[in-house]
Amino acid sequence: MIKKAVIPAAGKGTRLLPATHAQPKEMLPCGSKPTIQYVVEELKAAGIEDIIIITGPEKGALKDHLKKIKEKNGINLNFEYVEQKEPTGLAKAVGLAKKYIGNEPFIVALGDTIIYSESNGDWLKRMVELHEEKEAKVTILLEQVEARDVSKYGIVRGNQISQKVWEIQDLVEKPNLQDAPSQLAICGRYIFEPEIFAAINKTERGIDGEYQLTDTIKILIEEGAEVWGLMQSEGEVCYDIGDPTSYALAFIELSLNDEKIGDALRKYLMKKYQVMKKSDVL
Numbered sequence: 001m002i003k004k005a006v007i008p009a010a011g012k013g014t015r016l017l018p019a020t021h022a023q024p025k026e027m028l029p030c031g032s033k034p035t036i037q038y039v040v041e042e043l044k045a046a047g048i049e050d051i052i053i054i055t056g057p058e059k060g061a062l063k064d065h066l067k068k069i070k071e072k073n074g075i076n077l078n079f080e081y082v083e084q085k086e087p088t089g090l091a092k093a094v095g096l097a098k099k100y101i102g103n104e105p106f107i108v109a110l111g112d113t114i115i116y117s118e119s120n121g122d123w124l125k126r127m128v129e130l131h132e133e134k135e136a137k138v139t140i141l142l143e144q145v146e147a148r149d150v151s152k153y154g155i156v157r158g159n160q161i162s163q164k165v166w167e168i169q170d171l172v173e174k175p176n177l178q179d180a181p182s183q184l185a186i187c188g189r190y191i192f193e194p195e196i197f198a199a200i201n202k203t204e205r206g207i208d209g210e211y212q213l214t215d216t217i218k219i220l221i222e223e224g225a226e227v228w229g230l231m232q233s234e235g236e237v238c239y240d241i242g243d244p245t246s247y248a249l250a251f252i253e254l255s256l257n258d259e260k261i262g263d264a265l266r267k268y269l270m271k272k273y274q275v276m277k278k279s280d281v282l
Contacts, residue, residue: 002105002128002191003049007039008093009111010056010084015243024055024062025241026111030251031258035241036062037069038114038254040077046124048107050078052097056087089210094192095200103194105131108213113188115141116254117236124189130165130230131191137225138196138217141189142166143238144231150180152240154214156229157181166229169221171214173207184229186214187238195220 013025020028026036043051055062066079082096094108107124115123123141131139145153154173158166172181190213199219206212221227232238239250256262 001047002107003047004052004101004104005043005048005050005107005109006052006054006094006097006101007036007043007109007111008054008090009036009062010054010087010093011112012056012087013112016241016247019244024058027061027065028241028247030114030239030241030247030254031262032255032260033258034065035114036066036111038116039109039111040066040069040075042115042124043107043109044075044077046107046128048077050080050100052080052082052100053111054082054084054093054096056084087210089205089208090213091200091203091211091216094213095197098194098197101194101197105191105193108190108192110188112241114239114241114250114254115187115189115232115236116239116257117233123230123232123236126233127189127191127230130228134226134228136191136228137193137220138168138227139191140168140217140227140229141187141238142184142229142231143187145183145185147177147180147183150175150177150183150185152242153185153187154212155180155182156184156186158184158229164231164233166231168217168227168229171217171221173212173214184231187232188240195225199223 009026013020016025027034063081069075080100084093084096127139127141151174154171155175156168157170158168160166170181199216202219203211203216206215217227240246241250255265
């Protein structure tokens, strides 16, 4: 079983300003927990023991929170922190974890993306099984997105091998709809073999002037590496905390599933909708 994971959390959260002036976007709450806690709990449920968090300047709140939940909740995890002084893209952020990873396979879980399921962590166990079965260099978690949303994600092209499994042939970062090879989006979870670090060193700046992880994975594909994709299962939802609208939706839905506040919120919303006029809804 894979025991190490990397959480990139160095982004500035500019799309969420002014909410992120004084706190990292990974600390924005969804229900009664901040986003980063959901990600950590996913990894712990899947058997991860060591988590390397790539942070930026002014992210002390994130470190303080994880220290407190580890102490209060008895979470048996080892946290290591690496500071990326200036965010230059996801590939460079992952590359900073090399000395902690060594020659082991590892997971990358984006710090601003929550994968919610009732059976927390099962998606990762299935990814590991596929990764080992195919002797892959990279395994990616995928979701089907609306056509209007493809420009927000890394989009893949590949051969569908079974209902949930794809052999990945190409990746495009945030394509226009007319250039998108599919509507299959990367939803913030990867498994990598350590060969990814050599490919990161070969990666050039791409879209937005950043070093994109999709470009790094393309290098491995061009070198003949096996790259596979696993579709989410029924009941698993990917929440992107990247912009105000997606964050608002994530907050509402995860709050409804929160055992501390879900029932009260549901009753409030039902009462609110019952007294609203049709014109108010429209």
